[in-house]
Every structure is written in C-alpha cells, then in structure tokens.
Amino acid sequence: MSHVLDDDAPSTASTLRARARPALEGIRVLDLTNVLAGPFCAYQLGLLGAEVIKLEIPRTGDLARQLGADPLLNEQLMGASFLAQNGGKKSVTVNLKSHQGKEILRRLVSSADVLIENFRPGVMTRLGLGYDELSRIRPSLIYCAISGYGQSGPLKDVPAYDQIIQGLSGMMSITGDESCAPLRVGYPIADTIGGITAAFAVASALVRRQITGDGAFIDVSLLDSALVTMGWVVSNYLIAGHAPRPMGNNNFTAAPSGTFKTRNGLLNVAANKQEQFESLCESIGRSDLVRDPRFADRDTRKQNRAALTVEIERALMAKSAAEWEAILNRAGIPAGRVASVAEALENPQVQDRGLLQTFADVPGVARPVTLTRAGFKLSGADPVVASAPPRLGEHTDEVLRDLGYNDSDIERLRAAGAI
Numbered sequence: 001m002s003h004v005l006d007d008d009a010p011s012t013a014s015t016l017r018a019r020a021r022p023a024l025e026g027i028r029v030l031d032l033t034n035v036l037a038g039p040f041c042a043y044q045l046g047l048l049g050a051e052v053i054k055l056e057i058p059r060t061g062d063l064a065r066q067l068g069a070d071p072l073l074n075e076q077l078m079g080a081s082f083l084a085q086n087g088g089k090k091s092v093t094v095n096l097k098s099h100q101g102k103e104i105l106r107r108l109v110s111s112a113d114v115l116i117e118n119f120r121p122g123v124m125t126r127l128g129l130g131y132d133e134l135s136r137i138r139p140s141l142i143y144c145a146i147s148g149y150g151q152s153g154p155l156k157d158v159p160a161y162d163q164i165i166q167g168l169s170g171m172m173s174i175t176g177d178e179s180c181a182p183l184r185v186g187y188p189i190a191d192t193i194g195g196i197t198a199a200f201a202v203a204s205a206l207v208r209r210q211i212t213g214d215g216a217f218i219d220v221s222l223l224d225s226a227l228v229t230m231g232w233v234v235s236n237y238l239i240a241g242h243a244p245r246p247m248g249n250n251n252f253t254a255a256p257s258g259t260f261k262t263r264n265g266l267l268n269v270a271a272n273k274q275e276q277f278e279s280l281c282e283s284i285g286r287s288d289l290v291r292d293p294r295f296a297d298r299d300t301r302k303q304n305r306a307a308l309t310v311e312i313e314r315a316l317m318a319k320s321a322a323e324w325e326a327i328l329n330r331a332g333i334p335a336g337r338v339a340s341v342a343e344a345l346e347n348p349q350v351q352d353r354g355l356l357q358t359f360a361d362v363p364g365v366a367r368p369v370t371l372t373r374a375g376f377k378l379s380g381a382d383p384v385v386a387s388a389p390p391r392l393g394e395h396t397d398e399v400l401r402d403l404g405y406n407d408s409d410i411e412r413l414r415a416a417g418a419i
Contacts (some may be wrong), residue, residue, distance in 0.1 A: 036188055041223075064079060091393055092396045114142045190225070284316060357385050
C-alpha cells in the first residue's frame with residue numbers, strides 16, 4: 001500500500017522523517033532544470049531530505065507542466081509528467097534574462113549548496129551566471145550541468161532529447177528483434193539514467209566537500225551516461241570483438257533465458273545456471289531435455305536456442321504464466337509473469353515496500369496524487385516526498401522574503417516581469 005499524506009492526517013512528511021536525520025537534511029539545492037533529466041536528479045536529492053527550490057520561467061514554468069496524458073491537468077500547468085518528479089520542491093518564478101532576476105539567483109546562490117541546470121553549454125555563462133561567476137559568490141557551490149553531450153566535444157552545442165540519445169547511443173539498435181529493430185525503449189530511459197547519474201555525482205561531490213571544503217563543477221553527458229549503463233554490450237564489442245545485435249526478449253548470455261508462451265500469458269524464465277536448467281526441465285516434466293546433446297551446456301543451448309524454446313513452450317502450455325511462476329520460483333528458478341504497468345504497481349511486493357506515496361489534497365489537482373519514492377530504503381530515514389508538487393510560483397513570495405525582499409520590492413519585481 002502507499003503512504004497517504006493529508007494536511008489533516010496525523011501521518012505527515014515530518015513524522016515520516018522523525019525517526020532519523022535524512023541523509024541530505026540541511027542541503028539547499030537550486031533546481032533550474034526542465035522536463036526530465038534535471039528535475040529527476042533534483043527529485044532524488046529532495047527524497048533524501050534536501051531543500052529543493054525550483055526556479056521556473058514566469059507564467060509558463062517547466063515545460064513538463066504541460067505534458068502528460070490528462071489534457072485538463074496540462075491546462076492547469078500541473079501535467080502528470082511534472083507531478084511525477086517535482087514533489088517536495090518549492091516553486092519560485094524568476095526571469096533570469098532580467099537584471100533583477102539575475103540578482104535574485106545570485107542571492108539564492110549565496111546560501112545554496114548545489115545548483116543544477118540543463119541548458120545547452122554556454123547559456124548560463126552568457127547570462128553571466130556560469131560556474132566561474134557563481135563560485136566567486138559561493139566557493140563551496142556544487143554546480144551540476146546536465147546536457148545531451150556534455151560541455152566539450154564536437155556535439156556539445158547540438159540540441160538533444162531522450163530519443164536522440166537512445167538512437168546515438170546504439171541502444172535502439174539492440175532493442176527489439178531482427179524483424180523490428182531498431183526500437184525506442186518504452187520510456188525516457190536516457191533522460192532517467194542521466195538524472196540518476198547527476199544525483200550520484202552531486203552526492204559524491206557533497207561527500208568530498210565535507211572533507212576538503214571545495215565546491216565542484218559537474219559535467220553530465222546523457223550520451224556518456226547511456227553508454228555506461230550498456231556495459232556488457234559495450235564490453236562484448238570492445239573486448240570480445242562481438243558486434244551486438246537485437247535479440248528481442250532473449251538473454252544473449254544464456255539459454256533458456258527469455259520470454260516464453262504459456263497457456264495463459266507470457267512468462268520470463270532465467271535458467272542461467274546449469275543446475276537451474278536441470279531443475280527447470282524436471283519442473284516442467286521434460287527431464288529428457290537434460291540428456292539431449294543439443295542442450296548439454298550453456299554454449300550448445302545458446303546455439304540451439306530456437307529448438308529449445310519450442311520444447312519448453314510445448315510443456316508450458318499445460319498451465320498459466322501465474323501457475324508456472326509459483327512452481328518455478330519454489331524450485332529456485334527465477335521466473336515471473338510479464339505484467340502491465342498497472343499490474344506492476346498493484347503487485348503486493350511493490351505495495352509492501354511502500355514505494356508509492358499518495359497526497360490526498362494537491363492544490364490545482366482535483367484528485368489524489370500518487371508518486372514513486374526512491375528504489376532503496378535507508379535505515380531509519382527512508383526516502384520520502386516532503387510535500388505535494390507545487391503550483392507554479394507557489395513559493396515565490398516566501399523565498400524572496402527570506403532573501404530580504406519586502407512586499408513593495410516583490411510587487412515591483414512582479415510588475416517588471418522579473419518574477
């Protein structure tokens with residue numbers, strides 16, 4: 001089940017965190033990013049207790065506010081794509097092209113620990129807000145720049161979105177099978193990986209700063225990040241000289257390891273070890289396959305993968321995917337049904353882990369909002385979404401007052417289009 005947070009409920013973000021100090025409590029993060037990779041990075045830091053102040057363009061904000069499957073939410077600038085990775089943040093509208101807006105950022109930097117941006121390389125420098133300028137205000141600042149190709153190289157000034165990176169990384173060339181590849185992965189994996197990479201880099205720089213006191217400039221490339229996660233595929237090419245090819249739902253390292261048809265539903269089976277293969281054959285009533293010379297060991301099974309699949313699927317037709325999942329797992333053979341996203345979220349395992357957190361009352365959204373937390377637990381201080389995703393500019397006045405602006409100042413800034 002998901003954790004439900006409500007203004008009137010006894011269970012609040014503060015009580016969820018009360019058990020121990022969150023890992024990043026006391027860290028202030030300025031999130032100048034848009035859409036996915038950058039916001040996802042800042043979201044991870046917020047889950048660990050950092051204060052995240054999201055700086056957005058006045059009137060329109062983060063483009064993700066207009067993205068998602070519900071047009072009404074998009075019109076309200078609370079699109080599902082925005083809600084997914086902006087819980088726990090404060091929203092402040094600032095026009096960084098204006099003199100007054102730049103001054104607001106400089107004041108924020110004076111008390112910030114981390115700044116994250118995902119503009120094209122050079123944009124912040126041209127605004128007079130690059131790392132060199134801001135680190136003079138705050139020498140301990142950790143400045144993280146996320147871009148498609150990084151801050152150097154022949155492609156550094158070229159625009160990039162997730163699908164472009166998926167294609168250039170080679171990821172699409174090995175997704176699907178020989179009849180349908182190349183295929184795009186079914187969600188923005190390159191952006192997501194880039195965000196996780198950036199969060200890891202920021203956390204690492206914070207640890208180093210504790211020791212040395214030094215700030216840092218972090219240069220995250222989505223293309224580099226994607227290639228790093230393709231380690232086995234890349235190493236097979238670089239080290240073994242094997243050109244990767246699309247293999248559909250089959251695991252290139254072993255057989256039988258892939259997706260199989262059953263009487264009802266598809267089943268993933270990973271009998272990667274010899275003993276697992278033997279247990280599989282016994283469990284499905286086909287012990288004779290162990291003695292078949294075509295399937296004697298890993299390499300011969302890989303060479304005869306198609307024939308082995310035919311034999312296994314013939315036996316699996318006796319039961320449903322759900323029944324086989326239980327039988328094979330009891331025998332120590334990794335197996336699982338192929339689920340829809342809805343089925344995955346309803347899985348008792350996911351519910352039991354508390355991965356989902358629900359906010360019953362979110363301004364601008366006429367329904368509960370359920371968000372994912374982090375994919376790990378931390379003893380005494382599990383990651384938690386501190387507050388509901390913010391309305392555009394919801395915290396502008398609050399943050400500006402903390403910076404020393406009075407109500408008259410704020411009114412003038414708003415009239416000038418600076419906020």
